[in-house]
Amino acid sequence: MKCIHLINAFMFSAASCLLSSTALADTKPDQAVERLGEVDFVVSCNPEAQQAFNRAMALFHSFWFDPAKSAFNTVLQLDPECGMAHWGLSIMSMGNPFAWATNPNASKAGAPDAELARKIGAASERERDYIAALGNLFENWETTEFRPRALAYEQAMEALANKYQEDVEAQILYALALNITAQPADKSFSNQYKAAAILEPLFERYPEHPGVAHYLIHTYDYAELVDKGLEAAQSYSHIAPDVPHALHMPSHIFTRLGMWQEVVDSNQASYQAAKNELKETTLGIGAYDALHAMDYMVYGHMQQGQDQAALRLVEEAAAIQQVNVENFVAAYAFAAMPARYASERGDWHQAAALTLKPSSLAWERFPQAESILVFTRALGAARTGDLATARRDLKQLEALQAKLAEANNSYWAGQSAFQINAVRAWIALGEQHTDEALQLMRAAADAEDASDKSPVTPGNVVPSRELLGEMLLSNGQATLALEEFERSLQRDPNRFRGLYGAARAAEASGDSSKARDYYRRLITMSAAHDSERAEITQARESLARL
Incomplete structure (x- = not known):
């Protein structure tokens, strides 16, 4: 059925107008049919641009960033006056929504297209409301911290979702906003429960929508909520099997449940899809997906005593001299994989000898990633009795925490804080100050319990x-x-x-x-x-x- 495009009024049924993104391959006859899931986001652009916009949104919902940006550019080629294409480009230019707060370049990258979307506007009030809501993310972005802007965006999306209650995309994007602004230390999970209340009914009505399953996994990616996320996890890879991130995301739930072979299998598929993507030189994002999957695979292998399988991945990562996209997720994987390999085997001598690789990476941009390796190295030195080296690494860890605090990166500064206490604890134990050591180690454990792991990692390197x-x-x-x-x-x-x-x-x-x-x-x-x-x-x- 052809969807009805309404310009001055908004009254459509998503159920009857559902447009499968697989059909959008008709706009690219030289390529095989894509399996991206089903998305229908009605906009007031021309019919050809509408099809391309739905495809772009399917890519958006699975965080396939570079292809999504290319798809939104295709929308502009088909309809240069489609303001919502700039809206999409703005969000995609910012990268992973769950890393916006820690990415100093996110707002700078997204602001120009957000302004173009505002200037071009749209024929429908509903689309103008979307554009206005996004504008909250960039209001005085050069002088205002991210969180108040993100909260303003969340509130604007709530108003939009309430205003257009039959707009499926408005509901989904509001749920995503709730997840973006959720605080790791909020153990009431208020945002997550709000998001779940929106997404669960939509999952029943639109089981092939990639965003619904994807954001449900993020909603339940907490130790206390994880049981609720298994159905979405088992569905998502079948909804969008051509997308590396969709193949990976189920493992966020699998790791929380200790389903290690499923972790390995899902990330092996994601890794292979990302490796295939790397054959296209214009798509640097494949490096991010591959490394992210490799870190999860290393973790899954190590829990099963599959050290040789893990070592092959660690060695593969160590051989990489340059990454196409230098982002936090890639940096984290580079630091975490060798740290896991040493600490999971209790090889504290190897842990004490860790070095950052590749040396060409701009590690100064990613202190939260560097701290993972420095922490493991300091812990290794302390546990092998080399207390002088442990103290030296502790000073470096403290400097990294200060850098994170100065940048208002409160989450990762907090993570470094309990890492510091853990290192101090093992140094104190080496000095035979047992009571002090246990007090410091218990404080570290309590602080870690009060927070939660980042979506970038399958688990803390050493709990x-x-x-x-x-x-x-x-x-x-x-x-x-x-x-x-x-x-x-x-x-x-x-x-x-x-x-x-x-x-x-x-x-x-x-x-x-x-x-x-x-x-x-x-x-x-x-x-x-x-x-x-x-x-x-x-x-x-x-x-x-x-």
């Missing part, structure tokens, strides 16, 4: 509460250690080191039943291991003895 359990166990406090390992496993289920630590603590405290249970779970989870870790050997020996 603080797991470290607290290891410290207690090394100090002969097995019963208390078991409590901390179990608390850690509630937040990060099925972690290899968490299960192993809980098993050891249970055995040391005389709880044979729990020890057997945790050892069995460890062996089951690592059944497909490709390296004979000492922990697996000990688990077998302990089970034979208990």
Whole structure:
């Protein structure tokens, strides 16, 4: 059915006018039919531009940034007076919405097209309302911090969604705005519950819409909410199977649930799609998708004792000398992968020797990524008894935190704060100041629990509460250690080191039943291991003895 385009009035039924973005391949007859999901965003541009706009929005909703920008430019070629194309270009130029607050160039990149959208305008009041709402993100952007602008945008999108209650896209984009402005330390999850109340009914009505499934995954990407996100996670990759990010996103839920093979499988598919994209030299965004997927794969492999599979990915990343797009997600993956490989295996000597690669990357732009590696290196030095080196790395970590605080990057400054406490704790333990060490380590664990992980990562490189359990166990406090390992496993289920630590603590405290249970779970989870870790050997020996 051809959708009815209304210019001066807004009254359409999204159900009857749903336009599949797969049909939009008709505008590109030399290419195979695309599988991007189904999107219908009615605009007052000409019919050809309308089709191209729907395709651009399908790409938008799956965060396929460079292709989406190209698609919005195609809309302008088809209809130079389509103000909403500039609206789309403005958002896409800013990059990942969940990184806007930490990307100092986001507002600068998006502001010109937002202004062009305002100047060109649109024939319908509804579209003008979209353009006006977006304008809140750029109001005095050079002198005003991001969060108040983001909150103004969220409020404008709420008003728009209330005004046009039958506009599916308005509802979806308001839910996205709620997720963007959600505070990691808000454990009432007020924004997330509002977003879920919008998206869940839409998921029932429009099961092929890429944005609905995508944003539901983000909505539930929290330890306390994750169970609610499994259906969306299992659906999204089938909705838009040609999009690397859509293949990756389900693993945000899988990692929270400790579904490690699913993590590996989804990111293997995303990695391959991103590698295929890299064959097109104009699409630098493929580097971001590939590295992001590789970090998740390393994490998934390590939890299954698949050290060789993880090492191949770590070595592949280490061989990269230059990345097409230098962004935070790429920098984070470069820092996190070798840090994970060392710390997950408890190879603290290797951790203490970590260096930033590639050296050509502008690491000074990404202190929050650099801090991940410096933290792991400092922890490695402290745990191998090289306290002088640990103190030196601690000073560097403190300098990185100060830089983040100066830039008003409160989330990552907070993450660095509990990393600093953890390093101080292990230095104090090395100095035989046990009480101080445990106090600092507990403070780090509590601070980490009060926040949450960033969407950029499958999990913190070393969970603080797991470290607290290891410290207690090394100090002969097995019963208390078991409590901390179990608390850690509630937040990060099925972690290899968490299960192993809980098993050891249970055995040391005389709880044979729990020890057997945790050892069995460890062996089951690592059944497909490709390296004979000492922990697996000990688990077998302990089970034979208990």
